[in-house]
Amino acid sequence: MSIDEVIRLLREIKDLGDTGKETVSKAKSTAKKAKSVAKKVKRAPSAYNKYMKKKMASLKKKHPRKKHAAIFKQAAKSWKRSPDRKRSMK
Helix, strand or coil: CCHHHHHHHHHHHHHHCHHHHHHHHHHHHHHHHHHHHHHCCCCCCCHHHHHHHHHHHHHHHHCCCCCHHHHHHHHHHHHHHCHHHHHHCC
């Protein structure tokens, strides 16, 4: 739901009068949340995030029945020896 839609709904609810007071407060909080979410900018993934995503995918392909936690530990251990780690620490 876009901010414009939320504002439009707020105006419609205000036109209803006293019966919509609770709905108005809910709609206002939703509008505030929508504005804050729209302003946030996602950071670029770190070298670790990129490495883990790639490594997890390859390990899951090799070991499909292995638990996620075990695969994650294995990938994290391999990060310590990875040349990508050394480049990211410069």
